[in-house]
Amino acid sequence: MNAPLATSGRDSRQQFELSIGCVPLRLQMSDAQLFDAASARYAAFTDGAAQPITIALNDGAPPEGALADFGYEFEGAVLRAFSNKICFDGVRNQYALDSLLRVLLSWKLLGHHGFLLHAATIIRNGKAFIFTGRSGAGKSTVASLSPEGTVLTDEISLLRREDGIWRAYGTPFWGEFRAAGSNTSAPVAGIFRLLQAAENRVEALRPMATLRALLPNVLFFSAEAEANRQLLDIVNQAAKEIAGYNLSFRRTPAFWEVLPA
């Protein structure tokens, strides 16, 4: 097993390994300041898993003549995924790194039957409750109204289907709630579309309605038709197999009382 934090043998590059949703990654970089910031930001997700995907930061040396399987640009930061190497270039700070990591994960999760979702995940009685909605829907509010230590994320949830069971994983991608994140997972109890209202009420959704609730909140950045077909199949399966609800809620902890056990 590799050491999660180490100095690479080649020149002055440093590297550390992390795992998000059981997707192992190895970040290599020579910028000491960025290394310190990134290793602190992802400390809870540091892991020395076997066969991580190597990401070279600001290396500037993509494989000669190789065409990228996937590429994405965000505010000058560029992601290129080759068959044996991932390149992040133009990464000037940890926020750019964080953005490219989200983009990369959203693509890599296709191969793990998973996806990223704008949602807060709260653990209750060993089960993951997923609260989904766009900015302002109430994800951070739900997190702030939940017991301390139960929030896996208030912004971006990671769902994967493993051995026929959907599990939600903690991610280091947070919104207003701000926390280090928790690198744990739990089986999913249900997906709740957040609707702020004067009273607390849940309404069960048909799978098609659950799919409608999910798709606008899925994070996905590939413009490839085939990748989007794969994603649609995965999210559709989630909509069929996970109980979906509309949750009308007031900004008080009492909303938990109307949720299914």
Next chain:
Amino acid sequence: MSTAAPVLWQKNPALAWREIDDETVIISPQDSVMHELNNTGSFLWKNIDGDKSAAELAELLAANYEVTPDIALSDTQALLEEMSSRKLVVTVPATGGVTT
């Protein structure tokens, strides 16, 4: 005298789509927009294959649903225009006119 070949319609190949519970969900990867088609819209969508004109699609619609040929043609043309404006369907270049 020559008559223009009928316009044929095909699905935009850049789209991702799946049939779910008699409805069709379509994703435009370029702009991440989701579109939905109801039962009759899904029927037409299934038959838009690059080989059929609006009139031929309308004939299929009339044969499979309780609707008159005139209404079927009107509905088909309206749906094709709507889908075309959303870049869900494109016309196929004519391979040759009909000469009389």
